[in-house]
Amino acid sequence: MQDLTLLDGPKFQITIQRLCRQLIENHNDFKDAILIGIQPRGIYLARRIAEELRAILDSSIMQGDLDITFYRDDFRRREGPLVPNQTRIDFIVEGKNVILMDDVLWTGRTIRASMDALLAFGRPAKVELLALVDRRYSRHLPVNANYTGIEVDSIASQKVVVSWKETDGEDKVVLISEN
């Protein structure tokens, strides 16, 4: 099997733009909404969407990074300890509408841990989920995204790799199959 490019070039940009428009439909001027990217790769999605929203709305958008290392359920089930990343939430979460963002939604365990981690900062009014790629039919937990960039049906041995212009030189989503 060959690697399959799911999103790149203008289609990638259109997907981001579409997600932004969907968010605006529900959150208007984002006065009560916060974008939070899940470490490590969701932060690039959240930053990109925040940047696009700022350009479209010409207003300030609150955006933070959330590390979920200490809330994961596979600690002590791995070879070594999990290495934490940085959390950057410089605003009040209490009573806000939080949109969690990750590049790939797969088993749902990361999202469960994210909600636990988020609640350590306060009680949001509402929590939504935005995923650039939704790997369907592979959930371990009952989690669904409110906003999805692209949906893909894949088997467990396949990998979805999301590249970002800022860090990898190009915007691309590739489905990698092991030979």
Add this chain to the structure above:
Amino acid sequence: MALSTRHLLGIKDLNRNDIEEIFTTADTFKDVINRPIKKVPSLRDVTIANVFFENSTRTRLSFELAERRLSADTLNFAASSSSVSKGETLIDTVNNILAMKVDMVVMRHPYAGAGVFLSKHVKAQIVNAGDGAHEHPTQALLDAFSIRERLGSVEGKKVAIVGDILHSRVALSNILCLKQLGAEVMVCGPTTLIPKYISSLGVKVEHDLKKALNWCDVANMLRIQLERQDIKYFPSLREYTMLYGLNKEILDNLDKEIVVMHPGPINRGVEITSDVADSKQSIILDQVENGVAVRMAVLYLLAGQN
């Protein structure tokens, strides 16, 4: 990345990468303990016994808080109120605790090497919370972490450890940790309280406090451990204070601003005066706060190896 050791018995078991890993993890835990909810669920399946054969307040509380903030279950054991006073051996005591399905043991013991001995006889992971005059690794880690936090890094910094070096487990662990991180270390105190072997650890020796303070960026003022001094090492506390006590006047007369540390508990007016302990140059309370984050990091990284 995992630590290169299964137990934390002393700084001598850690390499530089281990120490850096502990610091990076402690940075994150410091962030956690400043959140509205200061607790994470990482160690919810771990039971830790705090076995203290010697009195302690801050170390025991600090470990206990670190364990609870990691969601571990804790057992507290104080030898003074236990069957140890009836003649039970160390291994029997600990094995009885381990029979209650304990995963880790945080132990303080009056005898050097107690942690090493125990680690060879029981399955649980051992964290040394101070063994006699030997090592106190988590204190050294939190001290170095506090220096790194205040001065940006430990490498290249000059640290003077002042006072009772002979009886101090903090001094030995500090020397090993600071040297490992690339700091220059000097010990300062009366000749009777400086062990003869000390220069073999690569540290400078000074008996004049003012010279030591003029040399250093950080002064770590140790407590005079009167309880460990079965013979007199100096004529009187008053004389010790006059020669080795740090007061505001000495501090203000230095041509640079140095950082003042103390592992606690402070004998106010002996090692340092109150105005120095409470001054802006003192990071004594930062040390206490960092102690919880560093101990959380140590427990987290050790528990992750199972």
